Amino acid sequence: MTHSIESHWTEPKTENIDINDEFETWVYEILINGDAIDWAYWSDRTSITSEEAAKITYFIEAKAEGSRNRKTPSEELxxxxxxxxxxxxxxxxxxxxxxxxxxxxxxxxxRMREAVTKQRIDEASKHCFDIxxxxxxxxxxxxxxxxxxAWSWVDAIYILQGYKPVFQLxxxxxxxxxxxEVNYFTQSMQLGHIGKEINQAGERTFIDSPANWQAFWQKAKHDNLQAPVETLGSDIKKHDISENKEFPRVIVQWLYxxxxxxxxxxxxxxFRILKKTIGIKGSPIIEHWGAGSRDGGFHWKTGNIEDDMSYKRLGNIISEDFKKRVKPL
Incomplete structure (x- = not known):
């Protein structure tokens, strides 16, 4: 003998629902609506009203056309x-x-968060090489x-320049x-001048209020957007130890x-992160080999200049240059 979910469940209080439990929220969607919410539909929508947004936040399917099994939520909900x-x-x-x-x-x-994550991945796979x-x-x-x-730090840069934020993974x-601006913002956030660190959909980022971003940006413009730390690499020699060649500031800046x-x-x-940047537009890393200090390294190219950097040299730059300027989190 089979039993439907409805025969075992009644509409529970929303405050008793674990919104981080995928199975529990899926069951609750079915209890409320007769079917699970069509999150793919809502991912494609670019003009969701506040009423629709509120409904799906409380697990109510807000599509105009609905399943014949759709139920009427309680007055309390x-x-x-x-x-x-x-x-x-x-x-x-x-x-x-x-x-x-x-x-x-x-x-x-x-399930709403997961729909957004899937949307980001799908869009990034289509546009990751297109600016x-x-x-x-x-x-x-x-x-x-x-x-x-609040605005994320990436959205803040676009908004403060007068542009609509662009989707990016x-x-x-x-x-x-x-x-x-990216250079100035990232250094300022690491120094604690602006932004509050959060974990959003599994990704580490920084947010702050619109008022704080605007005040920060006004001061930055007044200071002519000068870096909030000393010029990078001023106290180490910019050359690869193994090749004894001058080491261009542009590659050090990008790595930093x-x-x-x-x-x-x-x-x-x-070092592993650098490998993942190969093929990404704007990345100077074009080849990567090895996995440790003995044989690891990568080949970079910026403009007409290109060279190899060893794993050991990268470690020296991080410890002798980068860490002296910004304390790691």
């Missing part, structure tokens, strides 16, 4: 939806699933961003569009920026 919709509407009038997850943070249900064009912010979109509680787009972005890892971890 609908009241929570109404309050959440008003709260969201104060921050933004139109949402995408990505912006909704950014606003909700850890309060977003796990997207910049789109000026309209007044309406600008106002929506300013109503939000990592930071390949913003590094191409605003390399000087990436090292900062990845959380100031130790040499062995950073």
């Amino acid at each position: 609908l009241l929570k939806v109404k309050d959440k919709a008003a709260w969201l509407d104060d921050r933004c009038k139109q949402w995408s699933l990505k912006s909704l997850v950014e606003e909700l943070g850890n309060d977003a249900p796990v 997207q064009p910049l789109e000026p912010l309209t007044n309406e979109v600008k106002q929506d961003y300013h109503r939000r509680a 990592s930071t390949e787009q913003v590094r191409s569009h605003f390399p000087n 920026d990436l090292w900062i972005e990845k959380g100031a890892p130790e040499t062995r971890v950073f």
Whole structure:
């Protein structure tokens, strides 16, 4: 004899639902709606209303066309939806699933977060080698961003330059569009001048309020966007030990920026990270070999200059240069 889920479950209190448990939230979606929420549909939507956003936050399928099994939520749950919709509407009038997850943070249900992660990966696989064009912010979109509680550091760079943030899986787009600003922001965040570190969908990033980003940017412009630390590499010789050749500042600067972005890892971890940048637009790393200090190294090229760097030399630069300027997290 078979039993439906409904024969064993009644609608539980939303506060008793573990929003980080994928199976539990999937079951709850079925209990509320008769079917699980179509998260792929919501991933494709770019103009989700606050009411729709509130409903899916509370596991209610908000698609106009629905399953014949769809049920009517309890009055208690609908009241929570109404309050959440008003709260969201104060921050933004139109949402995408990505912006909704950014606003909700850890309060977003796990299946909503997973849908956004899948969307990011799918889009990145299509565009990871293409630098997207910049789109000026309209007044309406600008106002929506300013109503939000927080901006990520990447979004802040775009908004403060007057452009709509560009989707990116990592930071390949913003590094191409605003390399000087990325350098200034990343160093300032590591020094604790701006930004609060959070873990978002498994990724480490920095956020802060729109007001704080704007005040920070006004000061940066007043200071002519000078780096908040000494010029990199001023106290070590810029040459490869094995080849005894002059070591260009441009490659040291690129390595430093990436090292900062990845959380100031130790040499062995950073060496593996460098391998993953091969083929990524803007990366000077074109070849990578070995796995340790004895035989490891990589070949880099910037403009008309190219050379090899050994694993040992990379470790020396990190310990003698990078770590003296920014204390690792």
